[in-house]
Amino acid sequence: MTKPTIIGLTGSIGMGKSTVAAMFEAAGVPVFDADAEVRAMQGPGGSLNAAIEEAFPGSTGPEGVKREALGKLVFGDKEALGRLEAIVHPAVGKNRMKFLSDHADAAMILFDIPLLFERGGHEGVDAIVVVSAPADVQRERVLARAGMTEEKFEHILSLQVPDSEKRERADYVIDTGTSLEETQAQVAALIPKIAARCG
Numbered sequence: 001m002t003k004p005t006i007i008g009l010t011g012s013i014g015m016g017k018s019t020v021a022a023m024f025e026a027a028g029v030p031v032f033d034a035d036a037e038v039r040a041m042q043g044p045g046g047s048l049n050a051a052i053e054e055a056f057p058g059s060t061g062p063e064g065v066k067r068e069a070l071g072k073l074v075f076g077d078k079e080a081l082g083r084l085e086a087i088v089h090p091a092v093g094k095n096r097m098k099f100l101s102d103h104a105d106a107a108m109i110l111f112d113i114p115l116l117f118e119r120g121g122h123e124g125v126d127a128i129v130v131v132s133a134p135a136d137v138q139r140e141r142v143l144a145r146a147g148m149t150e151e152k153f154e155h156i157l158s159l160q161v162p163d164s165e166k167r168e169r170a171d172y173v174i175d176t177g178t179s180l181e182e183t184q185a186q187v188a189a190l191i192p193k194i195a196a197r198c199g
Contacts, residue, residue: 011131
């Protein structure tokens, strides 16, 4: 039995990665969204809440992880962030393997992973797609988000592989600095290309 072609989709904050992932999904490609998995495991009754509360007392409540409280505890603290990642990343990895097994008969699967390069996940995929937009467009999008500040934005950027390097390391780049229709057309053209290259 042939294995599905695995696409790794990544991009820096504010580049439109979720929008592009939704376009792949609408085209019939099963999508594993790492961020959505984390939100579910940290939401009400989430499977990671007890471990996170133990490591960071006061960071969870009936609604699950208090994202702002936890954010303050790990912001700018590499050791604390490392402890949090040691709880979260293995759980996401386990869910990803289950997703792969559940969609073993699909021709193509997309892993939507924000930190694909930063965590070495790029080694486990067949094709890397990077979502990118001009820096001024990115900045405008991110700073329009509720609760976002220049300092937070700069801090997030400092933890991510620069966009220029991601583009260099990508097999394919989708430009989202255009209209949604043009981005959609890029996705539609890319799916058969990847299928032909990896099939």
